[in-house]
Amino acid sequence: MQILNKFIVATIPLVPRPIVRYFANRYIAGEELIDAVNTVRFLNSQNMMATMDVLGESITKEEEALNAKQAAITTLKTITNENLNSNLSIKLTQLGLKLDKEFCFQNVRDIVKTAAELKNFVRIDMEDSSCTDDTIEIYMKLRKEFTNVGIVLQAYLKRTETDAIMLMNNGLKNFRLCKGIYIEPPTIAFKKKSEINQNFMKVLKIMFENKAYVGIATHDEELVMNSYKLISDMGLKKDEYEFQMLLGVRPELRSNIVKDGHRLRVYVPYGHHWYKYSIRRFKENPEIAGYVFKSIFTRNTFK
Ligand SMILES: Cc1cc2nc3c(=O)[nH]c(=O)nc-3n(C[C@H](O)[C@H](O)[C@H](O)COP(=O)(O)OP(=O)(O)OC[C@H]3O[C@@H](n4cnc5c(N)ncnc54)[C@H](O)[C@@H]3O)c2cc1C
Structure with a gap:
C-alpha cells in the first residue's frame, strides 16, 4: 500500500x-436480522445465493460467545422460515476460540448440528494465522460427525497448499478459497499480489483435480477470468463450484458472473458489531x- x-x-x-x-x-446489510433477510431476498431475486454472517469476532467473555451462538442459530432458523437461499458463515474467535478451544468446539457443534437438522450448511471463516491450526483441528473434529460444514483457506499463506492436500487426503473436500485479509509476516505469507494470485490459481487447480467443491472468493477480475478458463479446460459442471463475493464490492462484476451462467454467493454480514469488519473493507479500498x-x-x- x-x-x-x-x-x-x-x-x-x-x-x-x-x-x-x-x-x-x-x-x-444493517444491524438487525430483518435487514439481512431483506438483503438476501433481494439477492435471491437476482439469481444469487447468500451466506449470512452475524458480525463479531474476538470476544473476551463466555457470555458473548453464547450470545453469538444463539444469534447464529436464530439466523439459521430464520433462513428456513423465510425460505431463503442462504447458508451461514461463522468466525471461531466470536465463539470463544481464544478463551477455551473445547468451549468453542461445543458452540460450533451446536450451530452445525442445528444447520444439519435444517438441511443447511456452515462455512467456517479463516482468521489470522494464530487461529489456523485450531480452526483446521476443530473443522476436522466436526467433520467426524457432520458433512454440512466447510472451511476457508487463504492463498497468501505459504502453508495453504499443504493444508489443502492434507484435508483432501482425509476426504475433506469443501473449501472457500480467498486471498486472505489479515496482515501476516513474509516468513509465512506471500506479500506480492502476483505471488498471491499465482498461488491462488495453483491451489484452486489442485483442489479441482481432487474433485473438491470450491467457493472461488474474489473480486479480482484476473482471478475470475483465469478461473473461468480452468473450469472450462477441466470440463467442470455448474454445480461443482461457485463464485463468492462480499456485499458492496464490485456489484457489476457479480452480475456479469451470473450472466455468464455461473453460480454466485454473496457474503451478507449484519449485526451491531460492524466496526472492525468495515475497517477491513476500507483498508482494501x-x-x-x-x-x-x-x-x-x-x-x-x-x-
Ligand atoms: C465471500 C468472501 C469471503 C471471504 N472470507 C474470508 C475469510 O474467511 N478469511 C480471510 O482472510 N479473508 C476472507 N475474504 C477476504 C479476501 O481474503 C480478500 O481480502 C478480499 O476478497 C480482497 O481480495 P480480492 O481477491 O477481491 O482481490 P483484490 O486484489 O484485493 O481486489 C480486486 C479488486 O476488487 C475491488 N475491491 C476489493 N476489495 C474492495 C473493497 N473493500 N471495496 C471496494 N472494492 C474492492 C477493487 O477494485 C480491487 O481492485 C473473503 C472474501 C470473500 C469475497
Whole structure:
C-alpha cells in the first residue's frame, strides 16, 4: 500500500463512528436480522445465493460467545422460515476460540448440528494465522460427525497448499478459497499480489483435480477470468463450484458472473458489531478510506 494510503487508513480510528457507519453501509446489510433477510431476498431475486454472517469476532467473555451462538442459530432458523437461499458463515474467535478451544468446539457443534437438522450448511471463516491450526483441528473434529460444514483457506499463506492436500487426503473436500485479509509476516505469507494470485490459481487447480467443491472468493477480475478458463479446460459442471463475493464490492462484476451462467454467493454480514469488519473493507479500498479521512474535516455532513 502506498505511504499516503497507509496514512489515511491509520487515521480512520480518529473518525467519529457515525461517519464510519455512513461509509460502512455499502458493506453491511444493517444491524438487525430483518435487514439481512431483506438483503438476501433481494439477492435471491437476482439469481444469487447468500451466506449470512452475524458480525463479531474476538470476544473476551463466555457470555458473548453464547450470545453469538444463539444469534447464529436464530439466523439459521430464520433462513428456513423465510425460505431463503442462504447458508451461514461463522468466525471461531466470536465463539470463544481464544478463551477455551473445547468451549468453542461445543458452540460450533451446536450451530452445525442445528444447520444439519435444517438441511443447511456452515462455512467456517479463516482468521489470522494464530487461529489456523485450531480452526483446521476443530473443522476436522466436526467433520467426524457432520458433512454440512466447510472451511476457508487463504492463498497468501505459504502453508495453504499443504493444508489443502492434507484435508483432501482425509476426504475433506469443501473449501472457500480467498486471498486472505489479515496482515501476516513474509516468513509465512506471500506479500506480492502476483505471488498471491499465482498461488491462488495453483491451489484452486489442485483442489479441482481432487474433485473438491470450491467457493472461488474474489473480486479480482484476473482471478475470475483465469478461473473461468480452468473450469472450462477441466470440463467442470455448474454445480461443482461457485463464485463468492462480499456485499458492496464490485456489484457489476457479480452480475456479469451470473450472466455468464455461473453460480454466485454473496457474503451478507449484519449485526451491531460492524466496526472492525468495515475497517477491513476500507483498508482494501483506499478510495473509500480517503472519503472517510476527508470527512474528518466536514463532520457536520454526517450527524
Ligand atoms: C465471500 C468472501 C469471503 C471471504 N472470507 C474470508 C475469510 O474467511 N478469511 C480471510 O482472510 N479473508 C476472507 N475474504 C477476504 C479476501 O481474503 C480478500 O481480502 C478480499 O476478497 C480482497 O481480495 P480480492 O481477491 O477481491 O482481490 P483484490 O486484489 O484485493 O481486489 C480486486 C479488486 O476488487 C475491488 N475491491 C476489493 N476489495 C474492495 C473493497 N473493500 N471495496 C471496494 N472494492 C474492492 C477493487 O477494485 C480491487 O481492485 C473473503 C472474501 C470473500 C469475497
